[in-house]
Amino acid sequence: MSTDTPLHLAVALDGAGWHPAAWREASAQPGDLLDPSYWVGLVQTAEAGLLDFVTLEDSLALQSSRNNTHDQRTDLVRGRLDSVMVAARVAPLTEHIGLIPSVTVTHTEPFHLSKAIATLDYVSQGRAGVRVQVSGRPQEAAHFGRRQWEGRPAEEISRKLFAEAGDYVEVMRRLWDSWEDDAEIRDVATGRFVDREKLHYIDFNGRWFNVKGPSITPRPPQGQPVVAALAHSSVPYRFAAEQADIVLATPTDPAGAGVIIEEVRRYQREAGRPDAAVVILADLVVFLGATQQQAEDRKTRMDDRFGHPYRSDAPIFTGTPAALAQLIGEWKDAGIQGFRLRPAGLPVDLDLIVSDVVPELQRRSLFRTAYGPGTLRDRMGWGRPANRYAQGANVGPKATA
């Protein structure tokens, strides 16, 4: 089954790389992390490797080594730029690659984010997405001051956060559809710029917010930009199965991947969504080297500088590009549709993905040798969806509220 279904390959960009000591590597550019040319260069490299998309990490708090408080460490990367805006800054200087910034939906406005991603879709001509993430962290709540941090059991908090995220994505999706594609008529005879019958109030009323609509921004080129979500357990799997287009999962082996895929597909079916509506990718942290020894030496050097071995929510791969290509092929056979690789060090691991891993995959006929035409949605296999508000269109999923 592996050769006829396309393999999707993405990279997750964050700071100087995912390893906390990556910024101290000789090849790193730790003084350039706030310089737009650093991000343009990374995404152009990823595009040279024909990757499906990049994601950009972000958060509404300063990086911290502790989960629920700020730290006072001075030996790690601190400070970042807004990921939606970095994606927009990169968009005019790239042509094919998808741009998926990460956005926290817990404290922000669905109306603002909906038009920001729609606009990213315009400036990138159909390559926009958004990775939605929730925040239960008290330091982010304190930056907004509008809700108390809830010190309740994790499961219950998680359910509430993802229920709110579900409403949030529903509002974004309705706003993206709130203009029909042919709403702008420019009818000089009657003086009407739009046909107001083709603009729709979304009238969303939920527990966390009410949003009237329509959007101020016309329906974006893709119709519905891509929504991605990272998920590690049943509550977010269900949220993603109901509302996302791409699920980023963290199975530790092909068997584990199969279990996760089955669970996500079950929730999808319960939500009335066909299997093909959601693409499931595995996240993998990668430490690459020309030889196994070189890769391991790099990881050891970084771990020594960090003070202890790097741990991650995602599995960690340390080895050669050929070994990574081999692993990707094996996981694909188990039903994983692709990978989001997290380069341990930037730009070095990204450079090796593009210069060595991609050619290895191409040799195995596992990966494209050129970009086709079309939008990010086209590349992911979905095409442009009908508008839920247009006459004759199927009505989209109902509000969870």
Next chain:
Amino acid sequence: MTEARKQIHLAAHFPGVNNTTVWSDPAGGSHIEFSSFIHLAQTAERAKFDFFFLAEGLRLREQGGQIYDLDVVGRPDTFTVLSALAAVTEHLGLAGTINSTFNEPYEVARQFATLDHLSGGRAAWNVVTSWDAFTGENFRRAGFLAQEDRYRRASQFMLTTWELFDSWRGDDIVADAASGVFLNDPDAGAFSHRDDQFDIHGRFNVPRSPQGRPVIFQAGDSEEGREFAAATADAIFTRHSGYSGGRAFYADIKARLAKFGRRPDQLVVLPAATFVLGDTDAEAEEMSRHVRAQQVSGATAIKLLEQVWNRDLSAYDPDGPLPDVEPRVGEATIAPGRASVRMNKDPLGTARQWREMAEAKGLSIRQLMIETSARQSFVGSAATMAEKMERFVADEVCDGFILVPHITPGGLDRFADEVVPLLQERGTFRTEYTGATLRDHLGLAPLPVPPRP
């Protein structure tokens, strides 16, 4: 010895969602495709303009309970478009309106700090405030502000973002791989702010940007608005574009600066200015009449009249006389969220005046609305326009202009090609950018870096 001639500041306003913009002209292009934004921004940069300006509206306009369909409808997200424009321009300032009512300081501060990083120090923020429940229906906050609270909210919002911008000093990041020191301050970004609008604390996560903070624009015109601008703004976006009104405003606002310990050159006064450029003054006059007729169609004339009458006038003929009925006095409900309607304090007086004018000149509704809608700020040949703009600036009507073309996206092309070279020849407008940041373009000194606490 001749004194150096006072330099003019120029900016390009992306055409707005109002009847100034003539979308029906054959040259009128897309208001949403990125190529239109690139065209106007690159034209402005080619002409060495100070900055590009993008307005904001957070709810589609309505009149009489229906979405208003006669003007351009639809606009992009401000931060996203300005970030993308930073990739296709090098020097041009990038200014945007962002509302202080339907946002939170932490988020807006990180967005402007990011824009300033992504543009190498070219960001500007036009701080506006709204207080209508109509717009609030799109947001979590939903509720609206009492009109008297809006400047307090705007002021506290903006000053809170300044605390966030100043929580990094600019030398915090060492990034020394050998020693392993990334930050030289374990508390970089720390802030704590409490007032009656905001109670927030923590660590700001965008390190200090090239300008320290965005250039601050304000547009307020009330007594409170003028005081707020005099105390805190770097530039003021005024609607006083006429000669005498502009001079009075300019004198007033500049005189207020001293009590805040500021010099007159620390606040740049820029009115919005429309223009019609012709080969000759006579041709421009003719074109100007044509443009105003395009801007006020029969249907638009009825809608403009409704905004004063505050009632449905759809049964009236735009080519006929003014309605016999009187305007409905009281809260203006016909066009919620539209500031110009809300500000009409004396509809009966306006109606009386208009009836007299229509009678004296024999004007239909449409003719009257064309007559009473503002003539373009500058009408004439390139030489006439250059001379008049220089005179306005020399006579302290203003420090320059935010030009609002009526055609998207090519409405600035002729101005760039014909008027700018004349200003440059006469030594009143730059021939090259001399600084890197928007503060440099506007003649504003770099901000001092606050000391560590």
